[in-house]
Amino acid sequence: MNPTRAEIDLNKLEYNYNSIRNYIHKENPRKKVKICGIVKANAYGHGIQEISRKLISLGADYLGVANYDEAIKLRSVIPDANILVFGTLIHSKLKPSAYVSKLLKYNLIATVASLDTAKFLDYYSGKLGRKFRIHIKVDTGLKRIGLDVKRAYKNIEQIFTYKNLIVEGIYTHFATSESADKSFAKYQLNKFYDLLEMLRKGGMKIPIVHSANSGAIINLKDSYFDMVRPGLLLYGYYPSDDLKQKIDLKPIMNLKSKVTFIKRVDANTSISYGRKYFTEKKSFIGSIPIGYGDGYWRSLSNIGKVSIGNKFYPIAGAITMDWLMIYLGVKSTVRIGDDVLLMGSENGNYLGADKLAKILKTIPYEILCAVADRVQRIYI
Numbered sequence: 001m002n003p004t005r006a007e008i009d010l011n012k013l014e015y016n017y018n019s020i021r022n023y024i025h026k027e028n029p030r031k032k033v034k035i036c037g038i039v040k041a042n043a044y045g046h047g048i049q050e051i052s053r054k055l056i057s058l059g060a061d062y063l064g065v066a067n068y069d070e071a072i073k074l075r076s077v078i079p080d081a082n083i084l085v086f087g088t089l090i091h092s093k094l095k096p097s098a099y100v101s102k103l104l105k106y107n108l109i110a111t112v113a114s115l116d117t118a119k120f121l122d123y124y125s126g127k128l129g130r131k132f133r134i135h136i137k138v139d140t141g142l143k144r145i146g147l148d149v150k151r152a153y154k155n156i157e158q159i160f161t162y163k164n165l166i167v168e169g170i171y172t173h174f175a176t177s178e179s180a181d182k183s184f185a186k187y188q189l190n191k192f193y194d195l196l197e198m199l200r201k202g203g204m205k206i207p208i209v210h211s212a213n214s215g216a217i218i219n220l221k222d223s224y225f226d227m228v229r230p231g232l233l234l235y236g237y238y239p240s241d242d243l244k245q246k247i248d249l250k251p252i253m254n255l256k257s258k259v260t261f262i263k264r265v266d267a268n269t270s271i272s273y274g275r276k277y278f279t280e281k282k283s284f285i286g287s288i289p290i291g292y293g294d295g296y297w298r299s300l301s302n303i304g305k306v307s308i309g310n311k312f313y314p315i316a317g318a319i320t321m322d323w324l325m326i327y328l329g330v331k332s333t334v335r336i337g338d339d340v341l342l343m344g345s346e347n348g349n350y351l352g353a354d355k356l357a358k359i360l361k362t363i364p365y366e367i368l369c370a371v372a373d374r375v376q377r378i379y380i
């Protein structure tokens with residue numbers, strides 16, 4: 001069996017979930033704020049089915065996915081949960097009524113980001129004699145999808161006339177919630193508050209209001225409303241360094257492999273493609289069966305390191321599709337079969353996705369999502 005695997009610790013997921021729940025209820029213990037666990041993109045690379053099952057067992061009220069394909073797959077393992085789809089409805093190859101009938105069969109909750117979607121769902125749900133649960137998405141500044149907050153009131157008035165829609169929720173999404181400079185997030189939040197106040201005065205009651213992603217959960221307490229939508233925090237990382245330490249979290253994934261080949265090479269031997277690394281002395285080189293085909297970044301060639309036992313070893317030369325090589329030293333106690341940590345934390349050595357993201361000038365989200373399908377996920 002391929003020794004490369006992602007070990008995912010569901011006890012740490014539980015720890016993070018409880019940390020988030022305690023944090024959001026610290027201010028106001030009497031108000032129960034719902035939690036929508038974000039499991040899109042295969043639960044940020046951790047495996048949507050197992051993570052979702054665990055979140056539901058912990059009491060998560062909703063699961064958030066990016067599109068209808070993810071939602072339908074998820075429904076097959078989670079028969080009852082509230083599954084909210086953030087994406088827009090894109091007309092499928094099916095006839096509209098067959099399409100809407102399929103979505104209704106899977107009991108999904110749609111995001112309505114335009115009047116067209118609302119009309120479409122209302123019309124075909126009506127033809128089927130059914131009602132569709134929706135959450136209205138309002139664009140307060142991200143400029144991705146959603147009803148423009150300036151026109152949203154009129155649009156929502158219109159949506160309220162559609163009798164085959166159940167307007168269960170309304171939400172917005174922040175552009176800068178993780179940033180120490182809160183000005184734009186507060187601007188978005190104020191726009192959202194103004195709209196909610198107008199809706200209240202207009203007699204339009206929407207039961208579940210939500211806006212807070214991970215950054216806002218830590219940074220913007222006024223953004224909780226009835227439900228929060230943590231993604232990254234669940235997986236044990238902070239959306240920015242500014243927000244570290246406010247909630248205690250544990251990274252839940254350890255990306256691991258094993259040393260499977262060791263050789264002793266002469267001084268001045270080149271290692272791997274392109275001959276970008278040369279040994280200085282006669283030394284040991286280990287080969288690990290993980291590469292960019294597994295989602296381990298080629299840009300870490302010659303600059304990344306891995307951990308074996310409680311020691312770090314540098315990556316030697318170019319990372320290839322299926323292998324990378326490490327420098328073990330002129331003498332080495334490392335043996336074939338020794339466990340290698342490539343991402344995560346073990347034996348006091350930290351190689352978190354945030355640390356890799358810094359080297360790679362990206363964000364931990366991308367590092368986690370990149371772990372390829374061919375890497376076996378093992379749940380602990």
Ligand SMILES: Cc1ncc(COP(=O)(O)O)c(C=O)c1O
Nearest residue numbers: 038086173213214229230231232
């Ligand atoms: C609509 C929506 N809500 C919540 C989240 C969760 O974000 P985060 O992982 O920063 O908590 C996302 C992810 O991007 C999202 O698209």
